[in-house]
Amino acid sequence: MTPNENILAAAKKAILSESESIKKLVDFIDTDFAEIVKIIYNSKGRLVVTGIGKSAIIAQKIVATMNSTGTPSMFLHASEAIHGDLGMVQNDDVIICISKSGNSPEIKVLVPLLKRFGNILIGMTGNTTSFLAKGSDHVLNTTVDAECDPNNLAPTNSTTAQLVMGDALAVCLMEMRQFKAEDFAKYHPGGALGKKLLLRVGDMLDQTHRPVVSPDASIKNVIVEISEKRLGVTAVVENEHIIGIITDGDIRRMLNDRDTFSDLTAKDIMTKNPKMVHSTDMVVDAFNILEDFSITQLIVADEGVYKGVLHLHDILKEGIV
Incomplete structure (x- = not known):
């Protein structure tokens, strides 16, 4: 041999x-x-x-x-x-x-x-x-x-x-x-498994930098808000409630379809009924929604009241998946 x-x-x-x-x-x-x-x-x-x-x-x-x-x-x-x-x-x-x-x-x-x-x-x-x-x-x-x-x-x-x-x-x-798995997580709060079983959406939100525009905001203001907050999306909010979202993809499609946008406002290009999660939802469940719908951001709202944006990159940084 x-x-x-x-x-x-x-x-x-x-x-x-x-x-x-x-x-x-x-x-x-x-x-x-x-x-x-x-x-x-x-x-x-x-x-x-x-x-x-x-x-x-x-x-x-x-x-x-x-x-x-x-x-x-x-x-x-x-x-x-x-x-x-x-x-x-x-x-x-x-x-x-x-x-x-x-x-x-x-x-x-x-x-x-x-x-x-x-x-x-x-x-x-x-x-x-x-x-x-x-x-x-x-x-x-x-x-x-x-x-x-x-x-x-x-x-x-x-x-x-x-x-x-x-x-x-x-x-x-x-x-x-x-x-149960939830009991196991109590003894492993710092590891990836603990985060997967314990971390909730609200724990990850930066509510001081949440992108938001009004329905009547100009497209220029929408672009500035998306650019400054660097999440690739902004929520469209009226009376503190979510009525739609605008993503950087929406902006690109609008520019491809039109030569001018001075007559448009946020409500004209927003997507109604966006995918949303509650701040009390588990982060791993939010990740599954992102994966299932091939999107990178989720609006977080409690009873329709806007709380912020959860981004796929934030979840990946936590090492949950």
């Missing part, structure tokens, strides 16, 4: 090995797993996830997933726990301790200490006869046949199994809480 062929074969073998390890986890999802989910769900405290080495890294990821999906969680490094950080654990907390072997020195010191606190201890381990498994109230079995590396040494299949088991817990807890 060529060097490239060797590389590709090794990569495919690793992926298949990990996928097979994950597939076998299904056999470990039993009534004890269901009981663990209910214990975490009904807990009045936090979920504390601890581990050491690569398992500690997986523990941090599980904590991050839990926190973002409605389960208050905290990471506790196993080695730091036995040097003072156990004070972070509160009476009502539920603890998950992750260890492939379940027999590492730190785990053997930590487990009796955790049990002394009286908290419910859940062991996540690939060795169901280990010190951790025997000392836990409940066990999440993450046994794998072997790691996927050639020497069966590097944590690969085992850490993937831990990660997937944590995800399974998180998903079950989301189901029990009827956790």
Whole structure:
């Protein structure tokens, strides 16, 4: 085999090995797993996830997933726990301790200490006869046949199994809480997803620079207003209510059709019944309207009262789509 062929074969073998390890986890999802989910769900405290080495890294990821999906969680490094950080654990907390072997020195010191606190201890381990498994109230079995590396040494299949088991817990807890996309957005307000689910049209409006002309405004004034406000459009407003819009496209078409426009006013070239959204509408819904009708601006009005213009470029700048 060529060097490239060797590389590709090794990569495919690793992926298949990990996928097979994950597939076998299904056999470990039993009534004890269901009981663990209910214990975490009904807990009045936090979920504390601890581990050491690569398992500690997986523990941090599980904590991050839990926190973002409605389960208050905290990471506790196993080695730091036995040097003072156990004070972070509160009476009502539920603890998950992750260890492939379940027999590492730190785990053997930590487990009796955790049990002394009286908290419910859940062991996540690939060795169901280990010190951790025997000392836990409940066990999440993450046994794998072997790691996927050639020497069966590097944590690969085992850490993937831990990660997937944590995800399974998180998903079950989301189901029990009827956790919705809107709930998820509350914990991600700064990201693109949070903006997509939370940002409303009114949040993006610059109401101090909203283009507006009266129905009797001259075409010159219309052109000046569109040019100064730089949104490619102006609203035509009468008694604070929208009666039409004029876009730069309307101006171009008018100039193509006529040699003079001195006798025209805004109401003569405006488009009646323009596409509009409310300031309380979601920005992502406004974007869908822009896309569906192949337009770049939307008039924003509440009960017909003009509020401003939402431009496609503003939405794109926010990174919502």
